[in-house]
Amino acid sequence: MNHYVSHLEAAIDGTVLPFGQLANMHNARPIWVRYHLDQIKTAVTPAQIATRAPSLWRYRELLPLPLDEAPVTLGEGMTPLLHCARLGTQLGLSQLFVKDESQLPTGSFKSRGMAAAVSMAKWLGVKRVALPTAGNAGGAAAAYAARAGLECFVFMPHDTPVVNQFEAQLYGAKAFRVNGLINDCGKIVKDGAERMGWFDLSTLKEPYRLEGKKTMGLELAEQMQWELPDVIFYPTGGGTGLIGMWKAFAELKELGWLRGGEFPRLISCQAEGCAPIVRAFEKGERFADLFPNAHTVASGLRVPVAVGDFMMLDAIRASGGKAAAGSESKIGAWMQRASSAEGISVCPETAVCFDVLERMIAAGEVKPDERVVVFNTGAAPKYLEAMPYALPALDKDRVDWDAIVRA
Ligand SMILES: *Cc1c(COP(=O)(O)O)cnc(C)c1O
Secondary structure, X not given: XXXXXXXXEEOOOXXXXXXXXXXXXXXXXXXXXXXOHHHHHHHOOHHHHHOOOOOHHHHHHHOOXXXXXXXXXXXXXXXXXXXXXXXXXXXXXXXXXXXXXHHOHHHEOHHHHHHHHHHHHHHOOOOEEEEEOOOHHHHHHHHHHHHHOOEEEEEEEXXXXXXXXXXXXXXXXXXXXXXXXHHHHHHHHHHHHHHHOOEEOOOOOOOHHHHHHHHHHXXXXXXXXXXXXXXXXEEOOOOHHHHHHHHHHHHHHHHOOOOOOOOOEEEEEEEOOEOHHHHHHHOOOOOOOOOOOOOOOOHHHOOXXXXXXXXXXXXXXXXXXXXXXXXXXXXXXXXXXXXXHHXXXXXXXXXXXXHHHHHHHHOOOOOOOOEEEEEEOEOHHHOHHHOOOOOOOOOOXXXXXXXXXXX
């Protein structure tokens, strides 16, 4: 046997589906990948994994690509887990960590999902892929499609950050701006499947982006010596990151690799201008209504409706965590404050997490000595529109030294 996948499983009703052929959704809902964890347990140990190259492919047995297939890779994974003592002190936390995903190929954690999904699509014979994007997924898909030699079509809202528009084209995708939101772009991808013969790579509409995102949870566990933190702050859009991490923790527990029994509380952070999961969480519901008039500068969070809503809400509730919204008006200030305190390039989505974190500390919902991990999912320079910058000008012939001293 050259992989450890046992089967695919419909998330909504547990229907067992075969592995090894193209799959999108089941009853319009996502599909889980299930593994023979008992066999993985005897095939590999954490000590062996520790000797492997620092990429997400070090968890090869826990990924769906057959072991004898070469992955489509740009060297993604094993991002640093940075202790943030200065920012932690400002916030009143002794153990604040940032998992810095901004250092990944194409500057966001979307590369994890695309490495897995494009590798699987290529293995299964796909020649052309398409997806809607709120921004970063399009750039990552374009890059991995280029690496794999696949054709890629990307559909994005007309007001997607300019860097995302540029990068999709830079990596050779056929990219389009649509006068609507990501769900409108998703409809174009769905409607074009037959006529264009493309494979739909939308978030959670194929099973493997989730497996790539799962590696955030595997890395976090390994970097914390297999003892999970107390609380995780994660900026949530379509939900693959949150759901993937929760899946990772469950698999690691089953493998018996975790020290300490507790799972972290998951805090799903959204921007107040687009907070469907927060709304559903607060109403005690398992499915989220479409969030009307979605708008936020944290473009990765502008997902008004998500097919994996119930998977997010189940994970958040099972963890004892919550979904909470951060203020739109604090995004620029938090990007600046967190980036300048630690030298980490903090994206607007993660700025939202810091606002939620600060409020939860004030409310006593996060304790000063708890181990807190915030995911920095993307790189700040991708968001020119969100950056509150204005540099004073200097005349080279009459340098204003007073201005420099006062700066
Ligand atoms: C896509 C994205 C998110 C949201 O991630 P999901 O896994 O879809 O919930 C958060 N931050 C950034 C920078 C993103 O690109």
